[in-house]
Amino acid sequence: MSRQQPPPQPSPARRGGSYLMSRYLIQRLGFALLTLAALVVVVPILLVIGVIVVRGIGAVNWEFLTAMPREGMKAGGIFPAIVGTLLLTLGTALAAIPIGVGGAIYLSEYARDTWLTRAIRLAIINLAGIPSVVYGLFGFGLFVLFLQFGTSILAGSLTLAIMTLPIIISTAEEALRAVPTEFRTVSASLGGTHWQGICNIVLPQALPGIITGVILGLLRAAGETAPILFTVAAFYLPRLPQSPFDQTMALPYHLYVISTQVPGMPVKIQYGTAVVLLALVLSMNVIATAIRSYFRRRRQW
Amino acid sequence: MYESTNSERTNMAEIKIRIEDVSYSYDDKPALRNVTLDVPANAITVFFGPAAGGKTTLLRLINRLNDLVEGTQMSGRILLDGQDIYTPGFDVINLRRRVGMVFALPLPLPGTVRENVLYGPKLAGLRDPTRLEEILVRSLTQAALWDEVKDRLDDPASALSGGQQQRLCIARSLALEPEVLLLDEPTSGLDPISTGKVEASLFELKQNYTIIIIPHSIQQAARVADYAAFFLMGELIEYRPGKEIFTTPRDRRTEDYVTGRFG
Numbered sequence: 001m002s003r004q005q006p007p008p009q010p011s012p013a014r015r016g017g018s019y020l021m022s023r024y025l026i027q028r029l030g031f032a033l034l035t036l037a038a039l040v041v042v043v044p045i046l047l048v049i050g051v052i053v054v055r056g057i058g059a060v061n062w063e064f065l066t067a068m069p070r071e072g073m074k075a076g077g078i079f080p081a082i083v084g085t086l087l088l089t090l091g092t093a094l095a096a097i098p099i100g101v102g103g104a105i106y107l108s109e110y111a112r113d114t115w116l117t118r119a120i121r122l123a124i125i126n127l128a129g130i131p132s133v134v135y136g137l138f139g140f141g142l143f144v145l146f147l148q149f150g151t152s153i154l155a156g157s158l159t160l161a162i163m164t165l166p167i168i169i170s171t172a173e174e175a176l177r178a179v180p181t182e183f184r185t186v187s188a189s190l191g192g193t194h195w196q197g198i199c200n201i202v203l204p205q206a207l208p209g210i211i212t213g214v215i216l217g218l219l220r221a222a223g224e225t226a227p228i229l230f231t232v233a234a235f236y237l238p239r240l241p242q243s244p245f246d247q248t249m250a251l252p253y254h255l256y257v258i259s260t261q262v263p264g265m266p267v268k269i270q271y272g273t274a275v276v277l278l279a280l281v282l283s284m285n286v287i288a289t290a291i292r293s294y295f296r297r298r299r300q301w
Numbered sequence: 302m303y304e305s306t307n308s309e310r311t312n313m314a315e316i317k318i319r320i321e322d323v324s325y326s327y328d329d330k331p332a333l334r335n336v337t338l339d340v341p342a343n344a345i346t347v348f349f350g351p352a353a354g355g356k357t358t359l360l361r362l363i364n365r366l367n368d369l370v371e372g373t374q375m376s377g378r379i380l381l382d383g384q385d386i387y388t389p390g391f392d393v394i395n396l397r398r399r400v401g402m403v404f405a406l407p408l409p410l411p412g413t414v415r416e417n418v419l420y421g422p423k424l425a426g427l428r429d430p431t432r433l434e435e436i437l438v439r440s441l442t443q444a445a446l447w448d449e450v451k452d453r454l455d456d457p458a459s460a461l462s463g464g465q466q467q468r469l470c471i472a473r474s475l476a477l478e479p480e481v482l483l484l485d486e487p488t489s490g491l492d493p494i495s496t497g498k499v500e501a502s503l504f505e506l507k508q509n510y511t512i513i514i515i516p517h518s519i520q521q522a523a524r525v526a527d528y529a530a531f532f533l534m535g536e537l538i539e540y541r542p543g544k545e546i547f548t549t550p551r552d553r554r555t556e557d558y559v560t561g562r563f564g
Contacts, residue, residue, distance in 0.1 A: 185366065
């Protein structure tokens, strides 16, 4: 064979066959394991949702959603618990969003990289890892007893807000940092103050990321039981709260109560309550995803 | 010959910017060493030389954009119309309105063509719609872009071509009617036709503005320079009228660079 001619492409089988076979085999094995891992994650979630919906959907009807509980919660609806959870989520949002987003702006746009800001960041990460029952006890001590808010929506919302803050701050800071530095430089070069650059360019660009973080944080707050256990939740209160200093029922706690504390509770109502809580939380999740993908498509960088 | 150019220099128009013995370093890495240089008004002054020569740093010092960078040290003075811009209490925001900057990469802000051009004036507090419209038309015309975008003013700026985006960035700086325009390799990403358009508009603009430009090639430096300063490793090697420095460079290193022996 003359050297000038390009050598014929050896077919895979001819070039050291067994080694190649084993490489393909390893690849297939790897993919199989990865697929299995994905299934292990996804299947239980689908099972949980499936079982809850199948067993509980029958209990969900107009009366269940809009009526007061009757006969020691064994009949009637869960209206006050739904309202309570919505109010708590709203209160959490009002307290956590301004502080959380403000803190994120400070950390990403103003704070210099000193030991202090590094300590703050570390503290925020660690706050996210604290068990929720600890937040509950902390809120009980600070808001219910020390500040004398009593067992109230106010105390519960603030407790949930503290628990939500780390999530909001860290996602919002990440979203702000993702905005290219060049935009800030251009804004400054056109005679903009630091704050004008943040308001006009950085914040609008980071908004989808911030909104996603906020919703994910509130989502967690809406589903928590432990923090509201000592600070706001009423065992059985068949009326709507009258003021922020009132107690209220809430879906997660109500679910806990009717599943463990009330003998002879119809299983259907338990599953029905779970379906409502799940629908509430999942719909918030879907909204967050929709907002994110909508803004991502409009983003110009 | 040398005499006449020398007198030409002393006669040359008023000094707009005076750079006095400026040294600058990033985290103790020196970027500029004892640079002294006068920039005349209503002319194009070119800063050229190989990479890492300190050209961009000096440019960013002139409108204090390097204030945003942490861990830097500076000595020396920079005077704009005889005023030291680094005196404590100097109005930096106003300085940046008087000294505009165009960057190496076209960096349109998110938003439409119109929003980009009017970003500066709006931040300055201008609200009158007829004035804003005037500014829009004037700036885009000055940047040789008006004809191409007059029907697309409300399109996203990112939909323009690279060359159009860069001219949009020039228009955005001109919207503030600055006295000085700093351009850092404004045509580095552009095709020759767009480059020609940008250079042509620079010749127009120098009637009214003081222009400092870092060119992206020696050819461009030679084409546009009224005055040219050669930078090497943070030092100003030679600073003379453009016609002279490219034909009869006095310093050996300038000659080597201009004739393409290195760089």
